Amino acid sequence: MMLHVPGVLSAPQVRELRHALDAADWVDGRETVGQQGAQVKQNRQLPEHSPVGRELGKGIVAALAKHPLFFSAALPRRFVPPLFNRYEGGEHYGLHVDGAVRALPGSGELLRTDLSCTLFLCDPDDYDGGELEVVDTYGTHEVKLPAGDLILYPASSLHRVQAVTRGARVAAFFWLQSMVRDDTRRRMLFELDQTIIKLRARLGESEETVALTSQYHNLLRMWSDV
Numbered sequence: 228m229m230l231h232v233p234g235v236l237s238a239p240q241v242r243e244l245r246h247a248l249d250a251a252d253w254v255d256g257r258e259t260v261g262q263q264g265a266q267v268k269q270n271r272q273l274p275e276h277s278p279v280g281r282e283l284g285k286g287i288v289a290a291l292a293k294h295p296l297f298f299s300a301a302l303p304r305r306f307v308p309p310l311f312n313r314y315e316g317g318e319h320y321g322l323h324v325d326g327a328v329r330a331l332p333g334s335g336e337l338l339r340t341d342l343s344c345t346l347f348l349c350d351p352d353d354y355d356g357g358e359l360e361v362v363d364t365y366g367t368h369e370v371k372l373p374a375g376d377l378i379l380y381p382a383s384s385l386h387r388v389q390a391v392t393r394g395a396r397v398a399a400f401f402w403l404q405s406m407v408r409d410d411t412r413r414r415m416l417f418e419l420d421q422t423i424i425k426l427r428a429r430l431g432e433s434e435e436t437v438a439l440t441s442q443y444h445n446l447l448r449m450w451s452d453v
């Protein structure tokens with residue numbers, strides 16, 4: 228399931244983040260990928276251990292923890308600390324798949340990447356090109372979102388970033404391991420949760436909404452891996 232999550236960061240939060248990022252030291256983006264990725268990747272990134280990046284990443288994870296739509300869709304268990312990338316002057320990232328398992332910086336603990344996230348930190352009018360293209364069973368999806376918005380998509384998808392031909396595209400990107408590994412089960416839980424929320428808003432709390440909430444939690448109990 229792909230989901231557009233609006234308003235993860237407010238406009239002032241994006242401005243503050245961009246200010247810190249513009250002053251940071253950027254390195255060649257090929258430092259964080261494997262062999263196949265390195266052949267098709269052209270961009271710059273903040274180093275994985277950059278103190279500025281780590282601090283800004285914590286702010287993003289904290290904002291996500293307070294975002295009910297994101298939580299409902301992702302059911303996050305653990306995050307890879309967010310990284311930051313920048314494309315300009317024709318830079319792009321060819322078709323690739325993200326690594327299935329990543330070591331967490333510091334502890335070296337392994338995390339399975341169930342979901343990929345890109346948090347856009349520029350307005351679409353500020354640059355040309357730079358669309359994220361995600362390929363799934365239903366075709367190719369082009370994504371270019373307002374600053375502060377996030378796209379969530381299965382980490383198993385092939386994807387690419389088109390060349391940026393004007394201006395610069397700055398974004399945060401990261402992966403997470405979900406409590407529910409299977410994409411179909413996670414989507415069913417998300418749809419059930421969203422339907423319960425709508426029913427409760429329309430009818431208030433009732434015997435039926437309580438019963439459906441119980442079903443939701445019992446399915447989550449059955450399918451979660453924590």
Ligand code: NI
Pocket residue numbers: 323324325386
């Ligand atoms: Ni990727």
